Amino acid sequence: MALREQLAEKADWVAVHEAAPAHAPAPLRLIRTTAVGQQPTRGYRITKRVTDVTISLFLLVVLLPLLAVVALAIRLNSPGAAIFRQWRIGLDGQDFRIWKFRTLTAAEDGDHIAQVTREDPRVTRIGRFLRRTSIDELPQLINVVRGEMSLVGPRPHARAHDFYFAERIENYAFRHSVKPGLTGWAQVNGLRGETATLEEMSRRVGFDLWYVRQARLVLDMQILFATPRAVFLGRNAW
Numbered sequence: 001m002a003l004r005e006q007l008a009e010k011a012d013w014v015a016v017h018e019a020a021p022a023h024a025p026a027p028l029r030l031i032r033t034t035a036v037g038q039q040p041t042r043g044y045r046i047t048k049r050v051t052d053v054t055i056s057l058f059l060l061v062v063l064l065p066l067l068a069v070v071a072l073a074i075r076l077n078s079p080g081a082a083i084f085r086q087w088r089i090g091l092d093g094q095d096f097r098i099w100k101f102r103t104l105t106a107a108e109d110g111d112h113i114a115q116v117t118r119e120d121p122r123v124t125r126i127g128r129f130l131r132r133t134s135i136d137e138l139p140q141l142i143n144v145v146r147g148e149m150s151l152v153g154p155r156p157h158a159r160a161h162d163f164y165f166a167e168r169i170e171n172y173a174f175r176h177s178v179k180p181g182l183t184g185w186a187q188v189n190g191l192r193g194e195t196a197t198l199e200e201m202s203r204r205v206g207f208d209l210w211y212v213r214q215a216r217l218v219l220d221m222q223i224l225f226a227t228p229r230a231v232f233l234g235r236n237a238w
Helices: 002-009 042-062 063-075 127-135 140-145 159-166 172-177 198-214 217-233
Strands: 081-087 097-103 150-152 181-184
Touching: 042 063, 042 081, 042 140, 042 150, 042 217, 063 097, 063 127, 063 217, 081 217, 127 150, 140 181, 150 217, 159 198, 181 217
Parallel strands: 150 181
Antiparallel strands: 081 097
8 A cells, every 4th residue: 555655646757748749649669768767677578478378378278168158248249240359559669459359339440539438328238247347358368378468567558549648648658668468557556447537547657657667577476466356346447
């Protein structure tokens, strides 16, 4: 708790700018400064990758019956594919397609994507349950095996949102100095779901940047073990 209180007070690296330039957004890039700290060591990256692949393959095998049932339920509940893929930005600004169970009636993947809000009419009946329990994120285990994501890291946002917030929140792009994660430090600290204001997003980014500065295997394990509780007790994922 003391750590969370310290972080809440330290926001000097997530300054928010209400106004943004009118020109088209430039490609995201990393600017190396002391604001984030040293990069993860090679040994940590190798160990993290082995852990990611081992746990993800195990979970895919164990959860295969559940994944099949969910996919069938989505197809029966509303027209459209069970799996939805959307462009995201990963490590060092590289694009990749994230895998998710489809929870909306619309399949948005462009320059303008509206965040899902409470009572959003786009959310299907089964989609609301999948989103609240984060079951819709389980196909991202495939992204982890492919090396595009990690089990733990900053949650990837829609590419359109990355460009939007990168122009308004200082050092936002440093989130991309590590692989995006299936779960993250912000999520286990209650920052899941909708971010309706820049201030809410800047707070989440603060937690993400703290993780980038402190990333280590012990912390990753702590986040993984804390994730189920964060999911079941979460109140702002819809």
